[in-house]
Amino acid sequence: MERQILHVDVNNAFLSWTALEMLKNGSKIDIREIPAIIGGDESKRSGIVLAKSMKAKECGIKTADTIYQAKMKCPGLKIFPSNFKIYKENSNKLYNLLLQYTDKIERFSIDECFLDMTNYLMNDTLLNKGKEINKRVKEELGFTVNVGVAHNKLLAKMASDFTKPDRVHTLWEEEIPTKMWNLPVSELFMLGKRTVPKLYNMQIKTIGDLAKSNKEMLAKKFGKHGIMMWEYANGIDNSEVKYKPEKPKGIGNSITLPQDISEIEKLEEILLSIADQVGYRLRKEKMYANVINVQLRTKNFIDTSHQKKLPAPTSSTKEIYKTAKEILKEMYRKGTPIRLIGLRVDNLTETEQNQKQISLFDNLESTENQKDKEKQKKLDETLDKIKEKYGDNLITRAGKMQVEDFVKFKKYEIKKEDKKG
DNA sequence: TCTGGGGTCCTAGGACCC
DNA sequence: TCTGGGGTCCTAGGACCC
Numbered sequence: 334m335e336r337q338i339l340h341v342d343v344n345n346a347f348l349s350w351t352a353l354e355m356l357k358n359g360s361k362i363d364i365r366e367i368p369a370i371i372g373g374d375e376s377k378r379s380g381i382v383l384a385k386s387m388k389a390k391e392c393g394i395k396t397a398d399t400i401y402q403a404k405m406k407c408p409g410l411k412i413f414p415s416n417f418k419i420y421k422e423n424s425n426k427l428y429n430l431l432l433q434y435t436d437k438i439e440r441f442s443i444d445e446c447f448l449d450m451t452n453y454l455m456n457d458t459l460l461n462k463g464k465e466i467n468k469r470v471k472e473e474l475g476f477t478v479n480v481g482v483a484h485n486k487l488l489a490k491m492a493s494d495f496t497k498p499d500r501v502h503t504l505w506e507e508e509i510p511t512k513m514w515n516l517p518v519s520e521l522f523m524l525g526k527r528t529v530p531k532l533y534n535m536q537i538k539t540i541g542d543l544a545k546s547n548k549e550m551l552a553k554k555f556g557k558h559g560i561m562m563w564e565y566a567n568g569i570d571n572s573e574v575k576y577k578p579e580k581p582k583g584i585g586n587s588i589t590l591p592q593d594i595s596e597i598e599k600l601e602e603i604l605l606s607i608a609d610q611v612g613y614r615l616r617k618e619k620m621y622a623n624v625i626n627v628q629l630r631t632k633n634f635i636d637t638s639h640q641k642k643l644p645a646p647t648s649s650t651k652e653i654y655k656t657a658k659e660i661l662k663e664m665y666r667k668g669t670p671i672r673l674i675g676l677r678v679d680n681l682t683e684t685e686q687n688q689k690q691i692s693l694f695d696n697l698e699s700t701e702n703q704k705d706k707e708k709q710k711k712l713d714e715t716l717d718k719i720k721e722k723y724g725d726n727l728i729t730r731a732g733k734m735q736v737e738d739f740v741k742f743k744k745y746e747i748k749k750e751d752k753k754g
Numbered sequence: 755t756c757t758g759g760g761g762t763c764c765t766a767g768g769a770c771c772c
Numbered sequence: 773t774c775t776g777g778g779g780t781c782c783t784a785g786g787a788c789c790c
Contacts, residue, residue, distance in 0.1 A: 346790095379758050396790090399756045442761095442790045525788050557764070558787080587759065624782095634757070640783065675759085 337450040337459045338574065340481035340489035341431065341466060343423075344498035346444035347371040347384035349476040350423045351413055368392060369411040372400045378589050378672070383415055387498070420444075426474055434462060437576040447486050449574035463501045471499065487570035488513075490522055509568045514541030521565055528555070528562070540566050580681070581618060585626070586610050587675025593632045595670045597661065604657050607676045612650035613717055615678055621646035621685050622678030625656040627664065630673035638675075639664040646682050649709045650716075653678060 343349065348371050352364045368388040373379035380400040392407035404410055424443045431438055437449035450459055463480040470478050481493030482503040491513060492504035504512055519529045521540050531554075537543050544566035551559030564570065586607050594600055604627070615622060626640040639660045647653065657676050665671075 373758060375755065377758095378756095380755080381758055383758080397757085401755050402757090404755090445790075523788060527787060582762070585760075589758065636785085638784065642782065673758090677761095 334451070335484050337454060338483055338486055338489045339448040339450055339459065339463050339466070340441075340483075340486070340493040341427070341446045341448065341470075342479045342481070342490075342493040343427065343444040344477045344479060345384050345386060346423075346476075347415055347420060348386055348413075350420050351416065353423070353475050354416065354419050355413075364411060364413065367411060368407050368409065369413065370394060370400075370403055371415050372403070372412045374414070375400055377591055423474070423476070427470065427478075430470060430473065431466065434466065437574050439575045440578075447489065447574045449576065460501070460503055467499070467501050485568070485570040486572055486574065487522060487565055488568050491520075494520070504568075506568060509544075510541070513568070514539060514544060514566075516540050518543050518566075521562065523558075523565065524562060528558070580620065580683070582681060583626075583677050583679040584611055584614050584618070584620075584622075584681070585628075585675060585677030586614075587628060587673055589630075589673045590671065593670035593672055595668050597665055597667070600661060600665065600671060600674055601658055603674055604661060604676060605654050607674070608650055608654035608657055609716075611676055611678055612648065612653050612713065613720055615653075615681075616648045616713060616717055618681075620681040620683055621648050622653065623680035623682060624678065625653060625660065626677040626679055627657050627660040628673070628675035628677070629661075629664065629669075629671055632670040632672050634672070637664060640679070642680075646685055648685070648713070649706070650713055651709050 345365070348369065349365060351371055356363060365386050366388070367386065368391075369386045370382045370389050371384040372382050382394060382396055382398045382400065382403050385394050385396065385403075389403070389407060389410060392410075394403045394406050394410075398406075400412060403412075420443055424440075427444075428438065428440065428446065431446055431448060435448050435450055435453040437453075439447040439449075441447055450462060454462065460482050463482045467478060467480050470476065477499035479493040479495075479497050479499070480501045481489040481491065481495075482501065483489040483492055483505065488504040488506075488509075492502040495502040495504075495512070502512075516539060518524060518532050518537055518540055521543065524532075532538070532543065535546075537546055543562060546563070548560065548563045551563050553559070555562065588603065588607065590603070594603075622643070623646050624640050624642050626638055628636065628638040630636050641656055641660055643652075643656065653676070
């Protein structure tokens with residue numbers, strides 16, 4: 334049976350939501366009406382464009398431009414910081430409104446949802462439902478959305494990306510040649526900046542060119558990705574709307590340092606505070622990590638990552654940090670200026686026990702070791718509770734030296750702030 | 755005054771075992 | 773002395789998304 338799919342996409346989400354918040358707080362200007370962007374902080378070296386107003390877009394500003402570039406393109410540009418707490422709230426409001434139409438909703442990102450409306454149309458048409466959602470979001474929530482209307486997720490997503498803002502577009506199978514095939518191939522979902530130039534060299538310039546090209550040839554050249562892009566270009570997508578929240582496959586945090594760091598001791602301090610965050614998030618998910626991964630980015634933007642599989646799954650901050658520290662030691666070349674450091678846990682499982690290890694390892698483990706583990710667990714639990722209550726800003730491990738290290742880092746951050754001001 | 759941070763999935767090569 | 777593949781696990785890196 335034909336499926337009935339909607340894709341709801343908030344227009345300039347971060348900027349619109351910031352605009353609403355400002356208006357709520359008495360602002361006289363609506364930043365949606367002027368050349369404005371939501372951007373990172375240049376002094377923290379995270380100066381990129383996260384969202385832009387229509388007027389900023391008209392200047393040629395693109396998402397992920399540097400703020401420096403954006404300013405050059407548009408003198409007089411207004412720049413505002415992001416606020417993810419506000420974004421999450423608005424995202425939830427949208428989700429709750431959409432729940433009135435179907436419970437089969439996939440939250441594809443903070444500002445995008447897929448709705449499976451099959452069996453939820455109630456004698457109405459899919460297009461009418463899309464129009465109703467578009468109208469109600471605007472009237473009840475105060476921001477606008479684009480709605481894509483189609484028979485699968487890919488086509489619904491492509492449709493919502495047509496003219497913006499505040500529009501409802503269909504993309505039925507018979508409309509593919511007129512509405513989609515004339516678009517440049519770079520507009521197709523999942524075709525990024527690496528693949529597009531390769532296709533151009535093959536004289537594949539529009540989505541239509543791709544649709545009419547040879548599938549086997551693409552498979553040979555691009556593997557699975559080649560088959561997928563051919564199917565997408567032809568509007569083929571059988572994937573389901575994943576409405577049940579899924580357990581994460583991995584959890585990670587990373588930080589671009591306010592200034593390059595070339596001393597491993599300092600990198601270790603930062604790694605500890607990241608391990609603390611990651612461990613906290615992992616325990617909140619009630620999951621255990623089997624793989625620890627450390628990522629470094631040099632001052633010249635060269636990324637490397639190394640990982641290690643653990644003998645048994647863990648959620649202990651201490652163990653995560655211990656392994657991460659070993660990995661860092663192995664991969665870090667003395668004196669290299671580091672711009673970014675990150676820590677991820679992967680291969681997550683829902684149990685602490687690794688079947689293979691139960692009989693072998695646990696029995697062999699000394700009682701001393703077990704006691705230490707118990708102690709660590711208690712410590713993690715206690716610190717988690719404190720974080721829950723007061724936020725996770727100034728809480729760190731209990732070890733005296735490590736606390737000092739953490740304070741040192743905080744001071745270091747503050748010093749950078751002062752310099753800038 | 756260049757270039758965020760959070761993810762997922764895929765591929766390729768080496769180690770190791772049979 | 774020389775010469776096999778198949779399968780699985782592990783790791784590093786790349787590509788893509790928002």
